[in-house]
Amino acid sequence: MKKAIGVIIIITTVLCNRAEAQDSSLFPKGEIGKNTNNYTGTIWLSELNQPDSNFTFSLAQAVYAPGAKLDWHIHPGGQYLLITEGTGYYQELGKPVQVVHKGDIIKCLPGVEHWHGASPGSTFSYIGATPTQKGKTIWLKRVTDEEYNSGK
Amino acid sequence: MKKAIGVIIIITTVLCNRAEAQDSSLFPKGEIGKNTNNYTGTIWLSELNQPDSNFTFSLAQAVYAPGAKLDWHIHPGGQYLLITEGTGYYQELGKPVQVVHKGDIIKCLPGVEHWHGASPGSTFSYIGATPTQKGKTIWLKRVTDEEYNSGK
Numbered sequence: 169m170k171k172a173i174g175v176i177i178i179i180t181t182v183l184c185n186r187a188e189a190q191d192s193s194l195f196p197k198g199e200i201g202k203n204t205n206n207y208t209g210t211i212w213l214s215e216l217n218q219p220d221s222n223f224t225f226s227l228a229q230a231v232y233a234p235g236a237k238l239d240w241h242i243h244p245g246g247q248y249l250l251i252t253e254g255t256g257y258y259q260e261l262g263k264p265v266q267v268v269h270k271g272d273i274i275k276c277l278p279g280v281e282h283w284h285g286a287s288p289g290s291t292f293s294y295i296g297a298t299p300t301q302k303g304k305t306i307w308l309k310r311v312t313d314e315e316y317n318s319g320k
Numbered sequence: 321m322k323k324a325i326g327v328i329i330i331i332t333t334v335l336c337n338r339a340e341a342q343d344s345s346l347f348p349k350g351e352i353g354k355n356t357n358n359y360t361g362t363i364w365l366s367e368l369n370q371p372d373s374n375f376t377f378s379l380a381q382a383v384y385a386p387g388a389k390l391d392w393h394i395h396p397g398g399q400y401l402l403i404t405e406g407t408g409y410y411q412e413l414g415k416p417v418q419v420v421h422k423g424d425i426i427k428c429l430p431g432v433e434h435w436h437g438a439s440p441g442s443t444f445s446y447i448g449a450t451p452t453q454k455g456k457t458i459w460l461k462r463v464t465d466e467e468y469n470s471g472k
Contacts, residue, residue, distance in 0.1 A: 194402075194404050194422065194423060195402070195423050195425070196423065216400075216402060216425055217400055217425070217427065217449075222397065222398050222429065222430055222451065223398060223400065223427075223449075223451060224376065224377075224451070225376075225377050225449065225451075227400060227402065227449055245374065246374050246375060248368075248369055248375065248379060250346075250347070250368060250379065250447065252346050252404075270346065271346065271347050271348065273347070273368055273369070275369065275375075277374065278374055295402065295447060297369075297375075297377065297379055297449060299374065299375060299376070299377075
């Protein structure tokens with residue numbers, strides 16, 4: 169009996185370690201997006217700071233399951249995306265989809281309508297740095313299948 | 321002869337791939353710190369953006385070899401450090417050294433005298449987000465061995 173418990177403990181430990189190894193996000197994954205109406209698929213968002221009068225920008229980690237994507241949106245103050253994992257898509261209105269990878273940096277200017285998401289076959293993570301003085305993200309329409317598939 | 325060249329190409333490719341695999345930094349490592357008088361050891365700094373009127377903060381990746389450390393310094397606008405790799409030390413004046421790890425976030429308030437560096441046995445990397453409106457970093461004195469070793 170003791171031997172069986174020992175075996176179970178060992179198996180559980182091995183499985184847990186494997187699960188940890190698979191979660192490669194830099195910071196705890198945080199909650200699955202609270203606002204359920206501005207994305208499709210599974211996206212975990214983790215706010216890394218609290219903007220205030222000294223720090224007028226938000227820092228956040230986003231982790232996307234393969235195929236997950238945000239709706240079209242606008243940042244009134246712009247945004248930097250520092251891509252930390254995987255392969256994703258980024259598109260500004262009127263331009264083709266860009267395929268982007270770990271190590272790439274995206275500068276999105278204030279007021280530019282755009283969307284981003286994971287490619288179909290890869291998780292995708294970034295740290296977003298977003299000026300907060302000009303107001304919150306403006307959410308627009310869903311990304312269509314045609315728009316998304318143009319990145320393939 | 322052709323066979324020998326083929327073998328050399330294969331060996332070189334394998335060695336190059338290994339070297340790349342060993343460099344685990346998220347973004348290209350960039351140059352070794354240009355200002356040679358504000359740190360000890362080996363530190364690679366990579367500026368990830370160019371602050372401007374829209375983006376009033378700098379984003380930079382720093383990679384420290386084991387034991388490398390910055391001098392005591394002050395950020396007039398404060399700084400966030402998002403630790404992305406390894407184990408390091410962080411100390412504010414008058415407080416004990418904190419041992420910090422991948423996944424930790426340090427908020428350093430404006431005007432606070434402090435230093436940070438890698439622990440003796442680990443590389444150490446972070447992404448720093450630094451407000452730029454209140455001016456540049458003010459460099460102070462070297463970290464003494466006694467101060468550094470108090471983190472062990």
